Amino acid sequence: MEKKNSYWSDIAFATKSLTKGLALTFSHLLKSRKSRSKISIQEEGYFDHQSGIATVQYPFESIPVPDHGRYKLHNEIEDCIVCDKCVKVCPVNCIMIEPIRSAEEFGKTSDGTSKRIYAAKFDIDMGKCCFCGLCTTVCPTECLTMTKEYDFSTFDITDHNFPFGNMNPTEIEEKKKAWDEHQKNKMTAAPVVSNPTDQPTSAKPVFKPRIKPPQQ
Ligand code: SF4
Ligand code: SF4
Incomplete structure (x- = not known):
């Protein structure tokens, strides 16, 4: 049942x-x-x-997407002063810069900061980036920003390396040469600094023994 x-x-x-x-x-x-x-x-x-x-x-x-999201990075290279801060702060070393110094100021950024270093190379490998956003917070001219672009998938991972430098090889060579020349001229024009310990013989202190020689 x-x-x-x-x-x-x-x-x-x-x-x-x-x-x-x-x-x-x-x-x-x-x-x-x-x-x-x-x-x-x-x-x-x-x-x-x-x-x-x-x-x-x-x-x-x-x-x-939200306004303050972290997506693809962009560097407004005309406003970059190549200060290297973003490279130093990046925890995964995905920003690669090749700087070339200039003897004089060659321009200003949009916020009026002097430009004295050229960027022969400014690459960001978004394939390595962990989107921490630290580089954007240390950038003094605010030229490095997060865009709203999140879909940049590719078939080849090397395509995730984004170059922002805008100098051609001839320009790079010229700027390098100009800096080397400047350094050379500076070395030849520099006055010969004498060693402060080298004093003229006459100015050298005369050693006077205080102990009397033994009597004969
Ligand atoms: S967001 Fe972070 S990991 Fe990506 S480039 Fe900037 S500092 Fe490096
Ligand atoms: S911190 Fe900003 S100004 Fe300095 S090198 Fe990086 S992108 Fe350029």
Whole structure:
């Protein structure tokens, strides 16, 4: 008798859970006719607008990214003073700079800072970058910034190395030569500094023994 009861209660339980599951599936099916709204997570009542469960049709449509997100880096090279701070602070060494010094100021950045170093090379390897944002916070001229570009996937990882330098090989060679020349001229024009310990013989202190020589 007990077995018979259990048989019917199992069927009732299975029917109930099947109905519940199908109801949930159908409710999702109905909701999926509506796509998620393309509003930024920073918008007021973001979650109230997320009744649709179908994702947005990326890349034909996309959700706006937050203003202070960390995405692809950009260096406005005309405003870069090649100070090397970003290189020093980067925890994964993904910024590579080749500086060439100039004998004189050759321009100013948009905020009026003097430019005295050329960037023969300014590469950022976004394949190594951990998006910590430290380089952007130390940059004195604010030329290094995070853009809103997040989709820069490639088939070849070496394509993640982004060069920002804008000098051609001839210019690089010229600037290097000019600096070497400047250094050479400086060396030849520099006055010969005498060793302060080298004093004329006459000025040398005369040693006078205080001990009397023994009497004969
Ligand atoms: S965001 Fe961080 S890891 Fe990326 S380049 Fe800047 S300092 Fe380096
Ligand atoms: S910290 Fe800024 S100004 Fe200095 S080298 Fe880096 S990008 Fe250029």
